[in-house]
Amino acid sequence: MSPYLNRIKPWVSVICTSYNHEAYIEQALQSVVDQNYPNVELIVIDNGSTDRSAELITSFVQTHQAVRFLKNLTNLGLNRAFNQGLALAGGRYVIDLAADDVLLPNRIAQQADLFEQLSGPYAVVFSNAVYIDEQGKEIAIHYAVDSDGRARTKVPSGDVFQQILESYFICTPTMMMRRDVLNELGGYDETLSFEDFDFWVRSSRIYHYAYLDEVLTLKRRLPNSMQAQVVLPENQLLSSSLAVCYKAFDRCTTPAEYQALAGRIRKFIRKSFYTEQFELVAQFGQLLQYIEQPDLLTNLILSLNHFHPPVNSLYRHYLKWNRAHQSPYPQVKLV
Structure with missing residues (x-):
């Protein structure tokens, strides 16, 4: 990661955690490779999958040798697996990518550019998302949009601590986060079974969030998802x-x-x-x-x-x- 290139176009680390995602992992990883942004590192953690996920990741890495791959023998939990990737990450910004979600090609470029334009204590840039089912069919949208594709309602930005407490208004996989903030917070809390609400509470108290009004992510809804459980x-x-x-x-x-x-x-x-x-x-x-x-x-x-x-x-x-x-x-x- 050249310091010179990092000043021009800061590196972005994508940390992809997988557990039994053989049906979706290749599409998720390919969506990172296909980004129209030059400085992206991809770190993949297979969290003790019992299906063919690790095999498919290994094959992908053979074709894309810059990808870093960690294979856990057992499932260490989502938060601990992400922290493994965070310890290796060198980018200025970080994306937490689930292995069943998809980044649209301009996702990283638009979010990184906005981050570089912001002044003040901003820790997160987040965006709109379309929800897809197991077959990839669009089934919902996070924020309803008008004919121009813009959110119909005002989405909170800036100091969002109170709004974080009021509702889950952020689509978690759309976030791009500052790596130094994640490190300052000690990464995700490994004693918890999920990451987003805790990260929001701890980070939004001292940092600001910025909303980028674009659909930049496809979030997959599955019958056995954490939300369903x-x-x-x-x-x-x-x-x-x-x-x-x-x-x-x-x-x-x-x-x-x-x-x-x-x-x-x-x-x-x-x-x-x-x-x-x-x-x-x-x-x-x-x-x-x-x-x-x-x-x-x-x-x-x-x-x-x-x-x-x-x-x-x-x-x-x-x-x-x-x-x-x-x-x-x-x-x-x-x-």
Whole structure:
């Protein structure tokens, strides 16, 4: 990585983590190679796959010998695998690429150029995304767009800490992050089962985010994705969310921020209840009481929680019915 070239067009490190992604890994890696930006390094970590993912990555590396490949014998967890790649990364900016997602050809060039134009403490540039299914068919868009392809609603930029607490308004795989900020934060928290909410809370408190109003990423939605697992009683995502909420509580400084966090905690209380994680319901309720007295609905759930009602099956049937009656091209709303 020439220091001279890095000043002209800063290097960007793409860290791709794969676990049993044999159907999609080649397309994901090819989308990095096909970028119309000159200074890109690609680091691939196979996280103990039991399918042909590692074999396909090895074949890809034989053709593209600049790619760095780490093969874990067992699944070390997403966050630890990413940190392995981060330790090797030399770029000024970093992209965390899941092995089933796709970068559009101008993704890196546009985000890196915007980063170089920004002044002030910006740590993240993020963008719009189209969601695709297993076959690559477009099924949704993150922010609804007008006839010119621009987001119809104002997307938060700058100091977004309060908005981070209010809603998941960022499509995680669209982010480009400053490597020095990731290193300053110690990378992803390896004690957690997912990365984005924690990274947002810790970074947005001290750094700004910039939105680039373009669709630059194809995000794949799969039936066994982490998002789908959150409705299952045995999922570990909600316990990680509790840990992040405590981190957020320690970082809130204004009444509006505490109220935004309270709203998020109320949602986690409902999700924990619906997945029959009754101990978590009580723990989220205890944290909520540090901020406010629970409202009528939350009090009702906290009261019913003592009886451990078997509600998960009904909850999953409702979600299935709701998906069947959604618009064929839905979008994420900023709520």
